[in-house]
Amino acid sequence: MRQGTFKWMKSMNKSIILNKIRKDGPISRAQIARETNLTPPTVSSNVKELIEEKIVEESDIGQSQGGRKPTMLVINNQAxxxxxxxxxxxxxxxxxxxxxxxxxxxxxxxxxxxxxxxxxxxxxxxxxxxxxxxxxxxxxxxxxxxxxxxxxxxxxxxxxxxxxxxxxxxxxxxxxxxxxxxxxxxxxxxxLGEYWFGDHGELESMLAVNIGSGVGAGLIIEGKLYHGASDIAGEIGHMTIDLHGETCECGNRGCLQTFVTGPAIARKAPGNHLLTAENVFEQAISGNEECAAILKASGRAMGVGLTNLIHIVNPEKIVLGGGVSKAEKFILPAIRETIRTSALTPAASQTTVEVSKLGDDAxxxxxxxxxxxxxxxxx
Structure with a gap:
């Protein structure tokens, strides 16, 4: 197979079959036909090509349903x-x-x-x-x-x-x-990575928020990444939280990222302006109540921003990633409590909010x- 893209060898039927094998493999040809409404000959011919391309391979023999044991198919992930x-x-x-x-x-x-x-x-x-x-x-x-x-x-x-x-x-x-x-x-x-590999189960909608030196978000709707009309969907760091707040680098006042990013947390650190957000977290862990209060305040501000987003897009789950999310001991309870007390309905207030399991690799x-x-x- 040549390097580059799979576009040249794909068809609609191949896409359907590949995705079925990815999600449900090991799976037999007969089961693919039944569950995709493709004809058995169509499945067989496309599977043959996919095996020749080495992206699909035959695996262990499946269980017999009264006849010959079916050959099972899996994605050849290592190829x-x-x-x-x-x-x-x-x-x-x-x-x-x-x-x-x-x-x-x-x-x-x-x-x-x-x-x-x-x-x-x-x-x-x-x-x-x-x-x-x-x-x-x-x-x-x-x-x-x-x-x-x-x-x-x-x-x-x-x-x-x-x-x-x-x-x-x-x-x-x-x-x-x-x-x-x-x-x-x-x-x-x-x-997108969270949706595919974050072990979140079957979701129709999910919001992932990256909190580090900035704040950005990605929204999955019906399994697809949402971009917006001009590719700026997810720029939640510039959502206004306080009309009279600190001036953001974008020129507006009180943007979310003036409250919750690593640099914002560091600016609020007591006394020593050489501290980083990581230092603030370490001191909070060591019992510094002022540092803990800074992180909790950031969590409350994040909770306000996420409540706004829940009211707009109502995702099934919100996943937090980025360096600041490592301070979950302090920020996550504050986020959840703010959503619980601010969301419009009891159902909205119960939106699941958790920290990414993919960690630094998310x-x-x-x-x-x-x-x-x-x-x-x-x-």
Missing amino acids: FSIIGVDAGPENIECIVADLAGNVLKRSKTKLQLPITNQEFIAALKSSIKKVLETDKQVVGIGVAMHGVVEVETGTSLYAPNLGLSNIPIKQQLEQAFGLEVKVENDARAMA TLIGAITLLLVDIFEVK
Whole structure:
């Protein structure tokens, strides 16, 4: 199989069959036909091609239902690999993962700031080259980028934490590596990774919130990532919480991210302005009540923002990720209590809010999922 994309070998029927095997495998050809309403010959011919492409393989013999034991089908997760990139704002992290999301190799490169567009692209290419050596064929590269991303062209329109704009990430990386490249906002990529690999069960809707040096969110509706009319859906960090609050870097007052990000927490630290949000958390754990109060206040502000979002989109579940989410001991109870007392209805107040189980890899796993959607989902 050639490197690049699976688009050239896919059809609607193949997509249906692949996704069925991914979700329900090991599964027989007969069961696929029954549960997808495809004819047995259609299933057989497409499965034959998928086996030849090595993305599907035959597994253990299934149980007999009165006749010959059926041969079961599974995804050959180890046959191909995907490169995932979490691009900035302080480091570029890369992983190589298989089709099941298992990480096979990783690298981390610290960015030298300030940085130009050309230097940032060069750093991306260098980081990817560190993990590209693999004995598996590479499906493509997924890039999770903070800020505003034009998804169709794979362009970073505005990366505020780097002070950059109009970075042609997709075009430059495809030219350099000859692979399919998908570029997405980091919080939306994280949401997709959570939906696929976060062990959340069958959900129709989910909101994933990334709280770190900024605040972003990704919304899944009916299993699909929602982008909005101009690719800015999820920029919840700039939701106004206090009309008379601190001035945000965007120029508005009282944005959510002036309350809950790592830098915002650090600014509120008592006395020593050299403290980081991590230091505030460590001191809170050690019994510093003032530091604990800062984190709880951030949790209440986050709870206000999430209550607003519950009232607008009413997701089944909210998942929190990013560095600040590690302070869940202090922020999570405050978030839940704020939602409980502020939500419009008892049902809304019971919206599940939890911290990601994917941890520091949540965004990277989301980056590889950008390619998995291309392979498995029915368009």
